Amino acid sequence: MSGQTIHLAIVDDHPLILEGLQKLLEGASGIEITGTFGNARDCLAFLATGRADILLLDITLPDASGLDLCREIKEISPATRILALSNHSERSMILQMLQQGASGYMLKNVAADELIRCIREAHEGLLTFSKAVREIMAKPSAAELRETPRLTKREKEILLLIADGKTTAEIAGMLHLSPLTIETHRKNLLQKFGTPNVAAMMKAALQHGLM
Incomplete structure (x- = not known):
């Protein structure tokens, strides 16, 4: 793909960042900015008819999660390679973006030459x-340094129902168990993952590939 013009689109809800990226990339040879968007809706409308070889995507948008938008873009425009450009530096977020089809990830403090290198590498099909x-x-x-918790079949079942937003009473009804039994399982799960609350447990379960 070397020698070809790279058609680039940018999605970020901060006008100053959009303007800064445009100025930064205007002088880069072989890169043409085909669109800049402040929300997911406008980006998707553009991709229905427009072209973007590379799309720089912020993860926090006013009308959608960057994770959901990344997956949706890959469905409607599989050839578009997505580079996350975010302030989120959590390893779990980076991995989730890659799982949704992103070709790379950069923090917003990235230097201009690094940004251009990443764009070119993604265009060549590299991660x-x-x-x-x-x-x-x-x-x-x-979480990775800890061993993956060994869960019983019932614990896995309850973990997935908790992740689905079901309450203790709803889970008890679905599994024909008492609420007290469900609460005991919930406490055992928190202990096995070594987490203080359900949100942290869900994050750990994702990192261990249990969901």
Whole structure:
């Protein structure tokens, strides 16, 4: 793909960032900005008829999650390679974006030459990261350093129902168990994951590939 013009679109809800990225990339040879958008709706409308070889995508948008938008873009425009450009530096968020089809991830403090390198690498079909993100990916998370919890079949079942937003009473009714039994399972799950609350447990379960 070298030598071809890279058609680039940018999605970010901060006008100053959009303007800054445009100015930064205007002088880069072989890169043509085909559109800038402040929300998911306008981006999707553009992709229905327009072209973007590379799309720089912020994860926090006013009308959609960047994770959901990434997946949707890959469904309607599989050839578009998505590079997340975000302030979120959590390893779990980086992994989730990759799982949704992103071709790379950069933090917003990325230097101009790094940004252009990542755009070119993604255009060549490579998985690419800014230096700061490579360092994050190289360090195992606390959850990964712990062994994957061994769950019983019932515990896995309850974990998925909790993740689905079901209450203790609803789970008890669905599984024909008492609410007290469900609460005991819930406490056992928190203990096995070594997490203080359900939100942290869900994050750990995702990192361990249990959901």
